[in-house]
Amino acid sequence: MSVTEDEMQHSTELEPTRLSAFFDGVCAIAITLLVLNIHIPEISCMQGRCQRSLMAELLTQWPNYTSFLLSFALVGVVWLNHHSLLSYVKKTNHALNVLNLLLLLDVVLLPYPAALIASYIGTSEQQTAILVYSCVWFLGSICFNLIWWYIVRTPRLRDPLVSPTELKRVSRLYLLGPLTSGAGVICSLFWQGVPGLVLCSCIVVFYLLPVMDRNNQKKERLSHNLEKRGRQ
Numbered sequence: 213m214s215v216t217e218d219e220m221q222h223s224t225e226l227e228p229t230r231l232s233a234f235f236d237g238v239c240a241i242a243i244t245l246l247v248l249n250i251h252i253p254e255i256s257c258m259q260g261r262c263q264r265s266l267m268a269e270l271l272t273q274w275p276n277y278t279s280f281l282l283s284f285a286l287v288g289v290v291w292l293n294h295h296s297l298l299s300y301v302k303k304t305n306h307a308l309n310v311l312n313l314l315l316l317l318d319v320v321l322l323p324y325p326a327a328l329i330a331s332y333i334g335t336s337e338q339q340t341a342i343l344v345y346s347c348v349w350f351l352g353s354i355c356f357n358l359i360w361w362y363i364v365r366t367p368r369l370r371d372p373l374v375s376p377t378e379l380k381r382v383s384r385l386y387l388l389g390p391l392t393s394g395a396g397v398i399c400s401l402f403w404q405g406v407p408g409l410v411l412c413s414c415i416v417v418f419y420l421l422p423v424m425d426r427n428n429q430k431k432e433r434l435s436h437n438l439e440k441r442g443r444q
Contacts, residue, residue, distance in 0.1 A: 228304045231312060232295075238316050239291045245323045246283050249330045250276045276330040282413060283326040289419040290319055290352065293386075297360060300382075303369050311359045318352035329409075343400035346408045350397050353389030360386050389415060 400408035
């Protein structure tokens with residue numbers, strides 16, 4: 213019995229559980245590594261008396277805290293939205309897995325630009341540090357949109373309950389990522405970098421809002437309506 217190309221293609225399509233578990237694990241490791249940029253202050257103490265105030269030393273580490281919080285939120289946003297994205301997926305294939313690996317490459321790279329910001333913000337080299345950070349964020353948003361666009365254009369991988377109107381709405385929401393982070397890269401090229409960091413922060417805050425849950429609620433209502441029609 214010969215196996216057709218279509219049958220071989222469908223045989224490589226699997227449930228997204230393994231992809232989700234692998235993505236969760238990598239994000240958990242990446243988000244944990246971010247804390248390594250926060251160090252315990254070293255203060256010389258003799259006979260129980262320290263030469264400098266511990267509080268003052270802790271306050272001088274504000275760049276480390278800033279980069280940690282922003283990067284933590286950024287990885288969290290990627291994880292949250294990837295979770296929402298997979299709610300539209302019924303099956304995965306090789307191409308979708310490769311695109312997810314590209315996104316994970318960006319996620320695991322985040323601790324590096326975060327460390328650059330912690331080390332160089334407030335110095336003459338902060339523009340370069342923020343530029344690198346903005347570029348990594350921009351590449352991540354591009355990878356995320358590539359995953360979504362592939363899902364939209366591959367109906368057999370999608371949940372059949374998702375309407376075309378919902379797909380267009382979600383596409384517009386995800387498109388804000390590369391547009392805003394791209395603007396952040398441009399700002400970092402021509403200014404001292406702070407506007408670029410502000411833009412990245414704004415888009416992180418936006419994606420932390422439960423904008424995707426509304427889409428899932430629509431899908432649940434559509435599923436409920438289809439079930440009612442089936443009973444009639």
